[in-house]
Amino acid sequence: MIKEAMKRNMMIDRLHQEGITHTKEGESIYNIDYDDLKRELALSKIREEEAKQIDIDSPENEWF
Secondary structure: OHHHHHHHHHHHHHHHHOOOOEOOOOOEHHHOOHHHHHHHHHHHHHHHHHHHOOOOOOHHHOOO
């Protein structure tokens, strides 16, 4: 029980560090269960990776 609460709090801290306080549906991260927290953390990582992608067809990203 304590271990689950620690994991849950760790996920909430990570989401907070990324500036996420609510889900896309508008629900507070404090009110969702552990599985939904895992989903929100995974979605935030996906969004982060998508933001890092470089558009190779863009003229600003040409090599020469």
